[in-house]
Each structure stands twice: as C-alpha cells, then as structure tokens.
Amino acid sequence: MTKKVSAGDLIKKLFTEKIIYVVLLALIIVIICIEPRFLSIINFSNILAQSSTRIIIALGAGMVLMVRGCDLSTGRMIGLAAVISASLLQDVDYAYRMYQNLPSLPIIVPLLLVIALCALLGTISGTCVAKLKVPPIIATLAMQLVLYGASSIYFDREPYGAQPIGGIKESLTKLCTRGVKIGSFRLPYLTIIAILVIVFMWILWNKTKFGKYMYAVGGNPDAAQVSGVNVSKILIATYALAAVMYAVAAVLEVGRIGSASNTTGNSYEMDAIASCVVGGVSMSGGIGTVGGIVTGVLIFTVINYGLSFIGVNMYWQYIVKGLIILLAVVVDMRKFAKRK
Amino acid sequence: MANEYILEMKNITKEFPGVKALDDVTLKVRPATVHSLMGENGAGKSTLMNCLFGIYSLNGGEIILDGQKVAFESPAEALRNHVSMVHQELNQVLDRNIMENIWLGRFPMKGIFVDHQKMYAETKKIFEQLDIHVDPRVMTGSLQVADRQMIEIAKAVSYDAKVIVMDEPTSSLTEDEVEHLFRIIEMLKKRGVSIIYISHKMEEIMQISDEVTIMRDGRWVATEPVSNLDTNKIIRLMVGRELTERYPKRTTVPGETYMKVEHLSSAVPKFIDVNFELRKGEILGVAGLVGAGRTELLETLFGIRTKGEGRILVEGREVDNSTPEKAMKNGFAMLTEERRHNGIFADLSIAFNTTIANLDPYLKGGLLRNSLIKEKVDKTISDLRIKTPGSKEKIGNLSGGNQQKVILGRWLLTNPEVLLLDEPTRGIDVGAKYEIYQLMNQLAAEGKCVIMVSSEMPELLGVCDRILVMSNGRQAGIFEAAEATQVAIMEASAKYVSAGGVGV
Numbered sequence: 001m002t003k004k005v006s007a008g009d010l011i012k013k014l015f016t017e018k019i020i021y022v023v024l025l026a027l028i029i030v031i032i033c034i035e036p037r038f039l040s041i042i043n044f045s046n047i048l049a050q051s052s053t054r055i056i057i058a059l060g061a062g063m064v065l066m067v068r069g070c071d072l073s074t075g076r077m078i079g080l081a082a083v084i085s086a087s088l089l090q091d092v093d094y095a096y097r098m099y100q101n102l103p104s105l106p107i108i109v110p111l112l113l114v115i116a117l118c119a120l121l122g123t124i125s126g127t128c129v130a131k132l133k134v135p136p137i138i139a140t141l142a143m144q145l146v147l148y149g150a151s152s153i154y155f156d157r158e159p160y161g162a163q164p165i166g167g168i169k170e171s172l173t174k175l176c177t178r179g180v181k182i183g184s185f186r187l188p189y190l191t192i193i194a195i196l197v198i199v200f201m202w203i204l205w206n207k208t209k210f211g212k213y214m215y216a217v218g219g220n221p222d223a224a225q226v227s228g229v230n231v232s233k234i235l236i237a238t239y240a241l242a243a244v245m246y247a248v249a250a251v252l253e254v255g256r257i258g259s260a261s262n263t264t265g266n267s268y269e270m271d272a273i274a275s276c277v278v279g280g281v282s283m284s285g286g287i288g289t290v291g292g293i294v295t296g297v298l299i300f301t302v303i304n305y306g307l308s309f310i311g312v313n314m315y316w317q318y319i320v321k322g323l324i325i326l327l328a329v330v331v332d333m334r335k336f337a338k339r340k
Numbered sequence: 341m342a343n344e345y346i347l348e349m350k351n352i353t354k355e356f357p358g359v360k361a362l363d364d365v366t367l368k369v370r371p372a373t374v375h376s377l378m379g380e381n382g383a384g385k386s387t388l389m390n391c392l393f394g395i396y397s398l399n400g401g402e403i404i405l406d407g408q409k410v411a412f413e414s415p416a417e418a419l420r421n422h423v424s425m426v427h428q429e430l431n432q433v434l435d436r437n438i439m440e441n442i443w444l445g446r447f448p449m450k451g452i453f454v455d456h457q458k459m460y461a462e463t464k465k466i467f468e469q470l471d472i473h474v475d476p477r478v479m480t481g482s483l484q485v486a487d488r489q490m491i492e493i494a495k496a497v498s499y500d501a502k503v504i505v506m507d508e509p510t511s512s513l514t515e516d517e518v519e520h521l522f523r524i525i526e527m528l529k530k531r532g533v534s535i536i537y538i539s540h541k542m543e544e545i546m547q548i549s550d551e552v553t554i555m556r557d558g559r560w561v562a563t564e565p566v567s568n569l570d571t572n573k574i575i576r577l578m579v580g581r582e583l584t585e586r587y588p589k590r591t592t593v594p595g596e597t598y599m600k601v602e603h604l605s606s607a608v609p610k611f612i613d614v615n616f617e618l619r620k621g622e623i624l625g626v627a628g629l630v631g632a633g634r635t636e637l638l639e640t641l642f643g644i645r646t647k648g649e650g651r652i653l654v655e656g657r658e659v660d661n662s663t664p665e666k667a668m669k670n671g672f673a674m675l676t677e678e679r680r681h682n683g684i685f686a687d688l689s690i691a692f693n694t695t696i697a698n699l700d701p702y703l704k705g706g707l708l709r710n711s712l713i714k715e716k717v718d719k720t721i722s723d724l725r726i727k728t729p730g731s732k733e734k735i736g737n738l739s740g741g742n743q744q745k746v747i748l749g750r751w752l753l754t755n756p757e758v759l760l761l762d763e764p765t766r767g768i769d770v771g772a773k774y775e776i777y778q779l780m781n782q783l784a785a786e787g788k789c790v791i792m793v794s795s796e797m798p799e800l801l802g803v804c805d806r807i808l809v810m811s812n813g814r815q816a817g818i819f820e821a822a823e824a825t826q827v828a829i830m831e832a833s834a835k836y837v838s839a840g841g842v843g844v
Contacts, residue, residue, distance in 0.1 A: 207707040209699045215688060216696050222682035226644060227697040227750070228668040287687055 020278060020328050024299050027320075031306035038309050045179070045186045051301040052190035053249045053256065054271060055294055058279075059201045060245030061272035062293045066218045067238045068285030069129060069136035073143035074246055074272055077121060078265030080151035081114040081250030086165040086260035087154075088113070089251075094167025096160050107172055107251070114247040121147070122243025126236035144269075152262040166259040176255030190252060197248070202290045204241075214238055219286030274321065275300045277328040284332075300324075343407045346371040346534050347423070347503050353400035354391055361387045364401070365560045367536075367553050369503065374525060374535045376545045376566075379555035380578055380795065385538055388555070389505055393418045393425060406502065416445075424496035425505040430488050434481030439463040441480050442495045466494050470524050486517040493524060497533075504528065505536040510544060511631055515838075522548055540629050541837050542571045554578055572827075579797060579826040587802035588778045592785045594622035594805060599758060599789060601641070604650035609842045610636035611813040614650070618758070618791070621784045625804035625821065626793040628833050632810040633842075634793040635677055638760045641791075642674040643667040654757075668697070673756035675747055677763045677793070679740070683747050686736035690728055691717045693735045693746050698754040720749040725775065741772030748779065759783060761792045765799065777803050797826045811835040813842035 015022065032038050057074060064071040087098040088110040121143065128139040156162040179188035205211040213234045216224040225231050254260050279296020281288030303324070307317050347369040354362040362384050369375045377385050390396045392403060394412035403410050405423065412418040415425065432441050439459050440447075448458040463476040472490050480488060489509060496504045510518045525535055525548060539545060545552060546566060553563040554577045561577050598620045605612040611633030618624055626634045639645035641652060643661045651658050654670060661667040664674070676682045685693055694717045695702065702712040717731040724745040728738055735746055744764065751759065761780070765773040780790050780803060794800050800807050801821050809816045809832040816832040 203707065209703070209708070212692070212696060212699060212708070215692065216685060219685040219688050220682070223685055224696075226642075226664055226674065226676055226682050228665045228754075229696075230663075230665055286685070 020324070020331055021299075023327065024278070024303065024324070027303055028306060031303075031310055035310045038306055041185050043305070043309070045188065047298070047301050047305050048191045049177075049179075049188040049256075050305060051297050052188060052194035053252050054268075054275065054301060055194045055297045056197050056245050056249040056252070057268055058272040058275045058293050058297050059197065059290065060242035060249075061269060062276040062279075062281050062288055063214065063238050063242045063245075064136070064140075065273065065276050065281050065283065066214055066285060066288050067235055068218055068221070069235075069239070070140065070273065070283075071125070071239070071242060072137060072140040072269055073121075073125065073147055074242075074269035075265040075267050076144045076147035076151065077118055077243060077246045078250040078253065078268055079260075079262060080147045080154070081118055081247045082254050082260035082264040083151050083155045083165060083262060084117070085110040085114050085251045086168060086254045089169055089172055089254065090165065090167045091169045096163065096167065098160070098165060104169065107175075111248070111251050114250060115244050118243035118247035118250075119240045122240035123236055125243075126239030129239065130232035130235035148262070155260075155262040162261070164259040164261040168254055168258050172251075172255035173258055176252055190256065193252065197245070198290060198294060205290055210234070210237065215286060217285075270325075271300065274325045274328070277325060277332060282332055283329060343371075345369060345404075346406055347536075348404040349388065349392060349401065350404065351401040352388060352391055352398060352403075354387055354396055355399045360558060362391070362558050365555065365558070366401075366563075367560075368563070369534050369536060370551070371502075371534055372529050372532045373550035374529065374537050374548050376537045376539065376549040376552045377555070378539075378545065378552060378574060378578060379561075380797070383555040383578070384558040385555060386507070387558070389425065389507065389536075389538070392423070392505070419496075419499050419501075422500055422502040423505075424499060424501040424503070425507065426489060426492045426496065426509055427507055430485070430492055432480050432488060432491070434479070436480060437477050438474065438480055438483075438491055439476035441491060442466075442476075442498055462498070463494070466497050470494055470497065470527060471520075472524075486513050486520075489513070489521070490524070493528075497528070501533060503534050503536065505538070507538045508540070508631075509537075510539065510541065518544070540834070542574065542834060543838055545574070546571065575827055575830045579830060587799075588774065588781050590781055590784070590803075590805075592621050592781075594784075595620035595787060598655060600653040600656075602651045602653065604637070604640065604652065605648040605842075606633075606636050606640050607646035607648040609648075609813070610645075611640075611810065611815075612649075612842045614808075614810075614815050616808055616815075616818060618789045620787040620789060622806070623780060623784050623790040623792060623804045625800035625807040626791060626810060627795075627797065627800055627807050627829050628810035628816075629837070630795070631812075632833065633813040634810050635762055637810065638674060638762050638791065638793055641667070642672055642760055644674075644676075668754060668756075671755075671757035672760065673697075673751035673754050673758070674760040675744075675751060675762060675764055677766070679743055679747065684735050684743055687734060689732050690721070690726070690735050690738075690746055691731040694720050694731075694749050694753065697750050701753075716753065720746075720753065724749050724779070739768075741768035744768055744772065744776070748776070752783075756788065758789045758791070761790065763793055763795065765794070765796070773799075797829055800829070801826070809833055809835075812837050812839060814839075 061071050061074050088102065088105055089107065090097045092104050125139050125143050128134040129136050175189050179186040213224065213229045216227065216229050217231050217234045221231050250265065253264060275296035276288065276293050277283065278299055279292035281293060304317065307320065345368045349367040352362050352365045365384065365388055367388065379385050387396065391398055393415045394417060405421065410421065412421065433444065442463055443459050448455040448462065460476055467474065467476065470493065472494060474483065474487055480491065493504065509521060513521065528535065537548060549566045551563060551565050552569055552574065554561045554574065556578060596619060597617050599618045601614060601616050604614045614637055616624065626637065628634045636645055640647050641661060643663045643666055647662065652661055653659065659670040661670060661672060680686065691713055695713055699708060702708050714731060721728060721731060726742050726745045728742065735743055738746070764776055784790055792804065801824060804821045807819045807821055807824055807829060809819065809829055811833050814836045816835040819829065
C-alpha cells in the first residue's frame with residue numbers, strides 16, 4: 001500500500017506527531033554547534049557503551065508499559081540484584097570481601113541466581129496487578145520501597161557497614177568496560193551483549209505467541225480475553241520477564257561501575273520510561289516496537305552525554321529531561337485523543 | 341400566556357454517516373402531562389432524547405420549549421433551562437452524600453464557604469414535597485437504586501424542572517418502589533411538570549400515560565391519547581412493518597442434536613433456568629428486550645461470565661466453558677455485541693485482528709511465520725469480501741461492517757462447531773448484513789450450530805430456524821420461526837417484565 005503524502009502534510013506531521021524528534025534533533029545540533037568535538041569516534045563509542053545497559057533496562061520496562069502497566073520498581077530491583085551479585089563476585093584477593101570464605105564463582109552462577117530472584121519478584125508484582133487488581137503504579141511503588149529496604153539491609157551490615165561493595169573480579173569488569181578494536185573504533189562488549197538482547201526481544205515480541213498476546217493484552221484486554229488469551233498469565237509473565245532484564249542489566253552495571261551499593265540503580269525507571277515514551281511506546285498500552293525503544297534510548301543518551309560534554313550542569317540536565325518526557329507524553333496523548 | 345405545548349420537537353432529522361437515525365420525527369408534550377415514548381430497540385427514542393439534550397446536533401427540525409426556540413449545547417445547559425433527564429444508568433458521585441449530589445456545581449455559599457445548613461434545609465424541603473424519606477446527609481453509594489433514582493428526580497425538581505425525561509425508570513424497581521415512583525409522578529404533574537416517559541412495559545404505559553407517541557425505524561408513527569389505545573394496538577404500531585427485507589434462502593435441514601443447555605443460570609443473577617437443544621446445522625435466534633439477559637446468556641455459554649447453576653452438554657458430554665480459552669477448546673466461538681469494547685484491537689492491523697484467536701497454524705519451529713499469516717489473512721479478506729487496502733491496515737480505519745467481517749473471519753479461523761453471535765448486524769449497512777446472513781447459512785450447511793441474539797425481529801424471523809425468547813432474565817418460550825409472528829414474540833418478551841428481576 002502506498003500513500004501519497006504531500007509536503008504540507010509532512011511538515012504538519014513533523015510539527016505535531018513527530019515534534020519530539022524535531023526538538024531532539026535541534027538540541028543535538030545545538031550541542032554540536034557549541035562543541036564540534038562532540039562528533040568524534042571516541043564519543044560515539046562511549047555513547048554506545050552508556051546506552052547498552054539502558055537498552056536492556058528500557059526493553060524490560062517497555063514490556064510493562066506495553067501491557068498498560070508502569071514499573072516503578074525497576075531501579076530498586078536493579079539495586080538489589082546489583083548488591084547481591086556484587087557480593088558474590090568480589091575478587092578472592094580483595095581485602096574487604098563480604099563473604100570471606102567464598103570461593104571464586106564463575107559469573108554465570110550469581111547471574112542465574114539474581115535472574116531467578118528477580119523473576120520471582122516480577123511474578124509477585126505481576127500477580128498483584130493481574131490477580132489482586134492492584135493498579136500497576138501502586139503495586140510497583142510498593143515493590144520499589146520493599147526492595148530498597150531489602151537491598152539496604154543486605155548491604156549495610158557488619159563487618160564493613162555501608163561501604164560500596166568493591167573489588168569486583170576482573171573477568172567481569174573487563175567484559176563491561178572493554179571492547180573489540182575495529183580500526184580506531186572500539187565496539188564495547190556491552191554493546192554486543194545489548195545487541196543479543198535486542199535480537200532476543202525482537203523475536204519474542206514479533207515472532208512468538210507470547211509477543212502477539214502481549215500486544216493483544218495491551219491493545220484491548222477485554223478483546224484479548226474474549227479471543228481466548230489468558231490475560232492474567234500474560235501479565236504475570238510480562239512483569240517477570242521485565243524483571244529478568246533488570247537482573248541481567250544489574251550484573252552488567254556492577255561490572256561497568258566496578259562496585260555496588262544500595263543507591264545503585266536509583267531512578268533508572270525514570271530514564272527507562274522516558275526513553276520508551278520518546279521511542280513511541282504508548283502510555284495507554286498496546287503500541288510500541290523494539291526498534292522504537294532502542295532509538296529512544298540512543299536519543300536520550302546522546303542528549304545526556306552531549307549536555308555533560310558541553311558542560312551543562314546536572315541540575316539543568318534534569319530540567320531538560322523533564323521537559324522532554326512531558327513533551328513526549330503530550331504528543332502521545334494527543335494522538336490518543338484524536339482516535340476517540 | 342399559556343402555550344398548548346410545553347415542549348415541541350418538530351420534524352427532527354438526524355443523520356449519521358450512512359444512516360438516517362431520525363427522519364422527520366415530531367414529539368409534542370402538553371404541560372402537566374405524562375407523555376410516553378415507545379418503540380422497539382433501535383427505533384430512535386434515545387437518539388431523539390440525545391438531540392433534545394444537545395448530545396447530538398440536529399440535521400433538521402427545531403425544538404421549542406415554552407414558546408421559545410432552543411438548541412441546548414449540553415445536558416447541563418438543558419438542566420439550567422428546566423429540562424432534566426433521569427437516566428437508566430444513574431450518574432452520581434457515590435462517595436459524596438445525597439445533598440452534595442443534588443447541589444453539585446451550585447452549592448449555596450456563605451462567603452467563601454459552602455453553606456451546609458442551607459443546603460440541608462433546601463434538600464429536606466424538596467424531599468418532604470416528594471414524600472422521600474432519606475437523610476440528605478447519607479452517602480449516595482449506600483442507597484438502593486430506587487432511592488438513588490428518587491434523588492435524581494429531586495435534583496430535577498431542585499432545578500425547577502418543567503420537563504423531566506425518565507428513561508426506563510422502573511427497569512430495576514420492585515412493585516412497591518414503582519408505586520412510589522408513580523405517586524411522585526402524580527405529584528409532579530400537579531406541580532405543572534411534564535414527564536416524557538420511556539418504557540417497554542405496556543401495563544405501566546397504560547396506567548400512567550396521558551398521551552403516547554410511537555416510533556419505528558427512526559420515524560414517527562403515531563401520537564394518541566392513551567384512551568384510544570390498548571396493548572395490542574401499541575404492539576402493532578411498534579412492529580407493524582412487513583417483512584420486506586430480503587434474507588437468503590435456507591435449504592439445509594438441521595441434523596441430529598449437537599448441544600444441550602440444561603437449567604442454565606448466571607452466577608450474578610442476570611438470567612435463570614434456560615433450557616434448549618441445538619441440532620447440527622441449526623440457527624437459533626434469541627429475542628428479548630434490552631436487559632432480558634440475552635447477552636448474558638451468550639457470555640455465560642462462552643465463559644466470559646461466570647456460570648451459576650446448570651449444565652452445558654456437547655454430544656451428550658458435559659463441557660467446562662468457564663473461560664473463553666476453555667470454551668474455544670470445546671469448539672465454541674463468540675462474536676461480541678460491543679465491537680469496540682471487546683471485539684477489535686483498534687490500533688492493530690487486520691492481520692493481527694484476524695489471527696489472534698488461533699496462532700498455532702502459523703508456528704514453524706516455535707516461531708510465527710509472516711508468509712503463512714499473510715496467506716491466510718489474504719484468503720479471509722477475499723472470502724469475506726472485506727474492503728481494505730491491505731492486511732496491514734489498522735482495523736480501526738475500516739467501516740463497522742468490514743470490522744465485523746474481520747472478527748467473523750477471526751472466529752472462522754478457529755474452526756468452531758458452535759458460533760455465538762451477539763447482535764451481529766447491529767450498526768452495519770444492508771449489503772454487509774446480507775453477506776453475514778449468507779455466511780451464517782453457509783456455516784449451517786456445513787453442520788455448524790449458530791446462536792444469534794438480535795433485537796431486530798424481522799431478522800430473527802427471516803434467518804433462524806427457531807427463536808428462544810427471553811423476558812426479564814427468564815426463558816419465555818421457544819418458537820418455530822416459520823410459525824412465529826412478531827406480535828407473538830413481542831408478547832413473550834413482555835411476559836415476565838412486571839414480575840421483578842431475577843436478582844431480587
């Protein structure tokens with residue numbers, strides 16, 4: 001099917017539905033004008049590295065948005081998974097080990113452990129939403145508080161108290177900070193992992209029954225039920241799978257940062273939700289693509305990185321981010337209002 | 341200067357895209373009378389009232405209130421001009437008390453504070469006039485429906501209403517409550533208020549009305565003083581059309597009994613004790629008024645609604661249809677009444693909407709194959725003659741008839757043995773209707789069972805083998821379509837209407 005689009009229509013669309021991209025592009029151009037050195041290969045590589053874990057997190061949070069939810073526990077769940085995995089991944093020679101007699105574990109063991117834990121936690125959130133009919137924001141807000149408490153208790157205890165859990169073994173930190181050299185360009189290993197996750201999620205969303213059911217539940221839960229979809233099951237599985245994404249991201253964050261504390265992951269959900277919305281996921285559910293979310297994260301990271309690069313202070317960055325989120329949702333809601 | 345009529349709606353015409361919902365309808369209401377408005381479902385009564393209250397704009401005609409031409413923009417504006425409506429479904433703030441509901445938006449003030457004492461006194465005064473014995477300070481949500489309705493009437497009185505529209509006010513009232521309502525109506529008449537009374541209940545109409553206006557198919561049919569009418573005459577005027585619409589010829593003869601429903605009732609009391617058998621290749625119609633429990637019956641058969649008592653048997657074995665998922669495994673499929681609410685995924689493609697109920701055929705090595713999906717969807721589009729630029733088009737962009745065909749296509753791809761259709765032709769054009777009838781015939785010819793709920797009696801008589809009539813949650817009879825008449829079905833529909841709901 002081909003549609004003829006006149007130039008007028010295109011411009012109108014650019015300044016209504018697509019205004020968010022116009023604004024963001026303008027912002028990036030401003031950044032480049034102020035500091036042309038922003039356009040360098042090293043920055044490109046850095047942006048990719050910074051985007052990688054965010055993409056994994058946003059894909060998880062995006063699934064929850066897709067089924068008309070909103071996961072506020074994202075950041076704290078990453079925090080809990082981070083402190084637990086960090087405590088199990090400390091180098092045997094490190095002086096301040098949480099578990100002095102723990103043998104050196106292969107990365108996969110703590111990874112699977114936090115994946116299982118987060119899947120369980122996600123299942124609990126999902127069950128509250130699907131079976132107990134708790135509004136998603138409340139269910140995940142409660143989960144957020146509980147998880148912060150739990151990770152703080154785990155983290156802040158004898159003998160070392162509230163000290164960041166450091167001394168992460170080199171195999172993990174190298175994986176999360178280095179990359180493959182391609183000429184003068186360095187492709188971060190993290191990005192390779194992110195690409196694998198993107199491929200996995202794309203297949204899941206587009207090529208499996210689960211993915212189609214997720215769109216159905218998000219698009220119209222009543223119609224989904226009538227069409228024979230087990231709506232509760234899909235909701236619970238969605239929350240659980242999102243949590244698995246957080247667990248994977250948490251271990252990678254531990255490696256990237258080199259330590260973990262109870263503030264690790266704080267407010268990551270806000271960046272994730274913002275990226276999803278900028279990437280075209282509808283807050284009313286049922287609309288969104290893997291590609292859109294990845295684009296959203298990249299745009300957001302470029303803005304973030306760019307603003308820091310030209311020396312805009314943190315506080316102003318918050319204001320800019322807030323306005324971008326607001327604009328994205330206003331555009332989304334206008335689209336929605338028009339459909340009615 | 342007194343006018344002969346307090347309210348005149350003259351030559352009202354209202355068109356929706358492709359449908360003339362009202363065609364030159366006139367309604368004239370005399371002061372201090374009860375004027376009943378009657379007609380089958382879909383005759384245009386609600387549309388007419390929506391035009392009065394400014395919910396719809398007019399395409400033609402004019403409205404004159406007390407000698408003045410008016411065109412209200414909203415129900416709120418109508419209310420300020422002393423025209424009020426008591427809805428079938430009450431719109432109240434349940435978490436606030438009664439008097440706040442009555443005075444909402446125009447609280448009596450003392451400086452910048454709400455004057456609760458004055459509000460209480462005023463409310464009490466109106467309640468005394470209307471013989472309502474409820475404390476104005478009680479939470480609205482704690483009241484029975486009947487009392488909440490009285491509150492709504494009191495609210496109309498507080499606005500000094502000259503015309504009050506009551507839409508099926510007795511549908512959920514007990515006999516005593518109906519009597520109380522009628523006493524209030526008499527009191528209102530004495531105060532000079534006119535009532536437009538919409539109801540399907542013949543006895544009430546005969547008892548309470550001064551005049552009756554009857555509508556059919558969006559047209560005015562008659563306005564008569566009630567003394568000139570009797571129940572039979574009203575029914576004749578309401579349905580009195582010839583079977584001019586064409587229905588495709590049926591040639592198949594139903595085979596052996598396929599399914600059986602015994603003493604079926606819903607868990608939430610909406611209908612009780614429904615019994616019928618269905619043979620292979622048979623089309624069973626379900627008739628009845630709005631609220632008779634027809635949709636609920638179908639929803640219970642398909643597991644959308646929880647079953648109470650009773651059994652559903654397929655080929656002699658009891659089946660568990662407690663969820664749509666299970667019902668589908670037992671060979672059932674259901675086209676729901678509210679297409680937008682629980683039929684279509686408006687923002688998703690035709691391909692998605694067609695295949696979502698049965699994705700298994702397109703799996704290969706655990707993954708869905710687009711080529712297989714496209715093949716099946718394209719075939720469905722051409723088989724059902726769905727008008728669309730392609731399978732990727734959003735279903736929300738299609739016309740109602742084509743959306744309906746897509747959903748029918750969705751269910752046909754699940755290879756059902758029993759097809760439940762709830763108002764399958766509502767809101768779609770004549771051509772698409774005919775195609776849907778043909779499809780039903782074709783399915784019957786293949787030995788499938790079809791159950792169709794419809795509010796259009798000619799359709800039921802023209803398409804079905806037998807017609808089950810529901811009345812107020814009870815089964816009022818099963819008719820052979822060949823021998824049934826509209827009058828007989830109408831009478832059966834009204835059989836238990838005065839008997840009180842099954843829930844009470």
